[in-house]
Amino acid sequence: MMLVIMRKLPLIAAYVLLVGAPVLTLVAVLRWGARLSAPALIDRSGSVASSPKAAAAPDIFILVAQIAVIILAARAIGYLFRKLSQPQVIGEMLAGVMLGPSLLGWLAPGVSAALFPASSLGMLSAISQLGLVIYMFLVGLELNAAELRRYGKAAMLISHVSIVVPFVLAAMLSFYLYPRLSENGVSFMSFALFMGAAIAITAFPVLARILTDQQLLTTSMGTVAITCAAVDDVTGWSILAYIMVLIRASQSPRPIWMTLAGLAIFLAIMIWIFRKLFAKLERYFDQHGALPDHLLALVIVFALGAALCTEALGLHLLFGAFVAGAIMPKDRRFVAYLLEKFETVAVLLLLPVFFAFTGLRTRIGLVNGGQMWFYCALIVGVAIVGKVGGSGFAARLGGMSWRDATALGILMNTRGLMELVVLNMGLDIKVISPALFSMMVIMALVTTFMTAPLLQWFYPARLRQQVSEPAVRA
């Protein structure tokens, strides 16, 4: 019946209804929530790891030992997870948490203190951030805006609904959580917006890997899912960028319009000037089949420079790196060439360091007592219901069968490492407390972990054969 309505209404009306109504709800939530106050008690016991200011003598021996242990752990747990038909990256994420105070620090505090002394965390943080900048550049590089346009409007509807529904639910949840879990000094507005963005995120890279593992990438459902995830990525990061500006603007004396104007100029220069310059680079590559070192160096410097611009504008390094990747030429061979040059070190060496650094900041011990675990379960529940429900519902309206639509919802629920990136940003700017950070990390692990088994149970291979024609009307 809904399908009938959908066919009658033009897409734009559906968009207004399905995206507009929740946005209005959000505005209302934010307005009412402004009356709430955060608890006066500030739990700072978990913030040791989150303040790398304690870093003193950088001991290269410790650093090399840390990196060796981190890579080994990531590979070992990752291998175990692959054997369980899970994407390896979940194992790597979990390995990071296990190296932190949640497992190693709890089981063997002596070993933990010797291997990860507080003074060494600054160094680890720097390397993990540097790795993320390179990694986000590669994520942007793999994003193909032209393909997005092809599946365009329908995917955009599904994607935006799949963002807006969990976003609003999370903002509503903030009513309950803000007075209980927030720290002093964070406004309800910042808190609710950040929670919304964090819960609404979908991990494009992990999703792509799950689709490949399950041999779904070439099915029409897989194509829709990956397109939606890509739109989610762009939309999610745009929202997050806006939130960062809002939150940071309240901390800095610079008026917000300056930041926005600066951002607009930055994007204009990137799109109209640098995209054309790099198109020339691709032509050079086409002729020679390789890039000389100095051009590769320019690509790195460009990514670092873009990252510096967005950081200086008051956003975050990662936005610039992502945009730098996104405006690169999208010729398949060119993208594959650049990936090959940087992926090994980024994926093998730098990402595990990021996971370990996240794990060191995660203290599952802060989630203690029934009350805290109740909050945590609530977050996990809202995240799942919002994402699976929101995107499944929109996909059904978009013309998919219920089964396909639910499968899509299950896929979009994958948060993976993008969630960890966002959470680290939130902890950095202190919009979430270490305890809430730990709960959100649990949420990220649970929702990412459940994707593959749930999909296999609900959408077994024998049912997939039926999907052969495009399920979505463009």
Next chain:
Amino acid sequence: MMLVIMRKLPLIAAYVLLVGAPVLTLVAVLRWGARLSAPALIDRSGSVASSPKAAAAPDIFILVAQIAVIILAARAIGYLFRKLSQPQVIGEMLAGVMLGPSLLGWLAPGVSAALFPASSLGMLSAISQLGLVIYMFLVGLELNAAELRRYGKAAMLISHVSIVVPFVLAAMLSFYLYPRLSENGVSFMSFALFMGAAIAITAFPVLARILTDQQLLTTSMGTVAITCAAVDDVTGWSILAYIMVLIRASQSPRPIWMTLAGLAIFLAIMIWIFRKLFAKLERYFDQHGALPDHLLALVIVFALGAALCTEALGLHLLFGAFVAGAIMPKDRRFVAYLLEKFETVAVLLLLPVFFAFTGLRTRIGLVNGGQMWFYCALIVGVAIVGKVGGSGFAARLGGMSWRDATALGILMNTRGLMELVVLNMGLDIKVISPALFSMMVIMALVTTFMTAPLLQWFYPARLRQQVSEPAVRA
């Protein structure tokens, strides 16, 4: 006439004479020098940059900005040098010095203090060390012990003479420099041995690049030069390892035989166990044409682990990384594959950081006044005379024409970045002062820089055609 003597004497006798006599001289020098005393006055003004203990809050923005500037400067000056028919790496080395207090800090102290605050140097040091560990692994990887054996004995004679002559000259120079430039607390023995090793070093990687640039790599002279440089590398690092053990043993309570026994066990395990294990890895590579991520990760962890072993034994991280590379399988395709996976990031991103870090510790301003410049010129002179003279003389005895022998001597005089690695080790363990460090950096730059023009002037292309048959008897 010498040639005639050479033909009559067996190689072993020549070796005893040419290597043995200088070694005896060295022993005498060390014995007499023990009576000298270092100046009481300690110049610590230059040690700000050499003590990264001041590192406090690691600012990721500063770090990313530093790396961007470093890469840009390295590429720009490197490009300029390539236009001057110089190997690019000399430009990159110079770019590092220019970013330090010697140029940027002198011309624009404000910019320098903003871009390289003392608190940020710890981070830069860690990244540069990590990069060097990876780079030394790659250097070891490119070393083919089997090829060394082929050119074996004659190359070994030339190589050892080319080490022992500058070594002895440098030790004799230490008589003069030790009471004038050394710091309190360093024994003459340590000082003279270190100076000898530092001056005797030849840069295998830079030499290989110069030979390629000058299209000499396929000539017999090129082959001898590269083989000698490789033997120099192995011998030089062995001597340096021994010196590190000696110097560090005097600082630690552990008896020296324990270190040596540990080192022997380490080498035995590397050669007899790990070399065979990695031979299996190469067979796997042969069958599949690629290595999966987890095997690549194991290779990294292995290199880091080996580095940790040698550091724990009281040598230095870099020895272990070099040995780990040296025992890798030497199949050409396998080596090329591993190089491709790690070289881009190591060469484009990490080496320039090392050069910049070295540059930040180099204060040419410490070499002030006629007296200091006289010492500096003396060091440069001894380095050139010792290396060009020693290796040229040995090559002539080995049967080369005077012109070829001199050309070989000029080539072996290239010290390149290996010299910087050694000097940084010396500064780290405080066996040389910041002022002497700066002089030695100047020596490294001068001797590396002079190679290409000198070679072109003394050994122009038209003369090279005459060399066609093997010039060295095996």
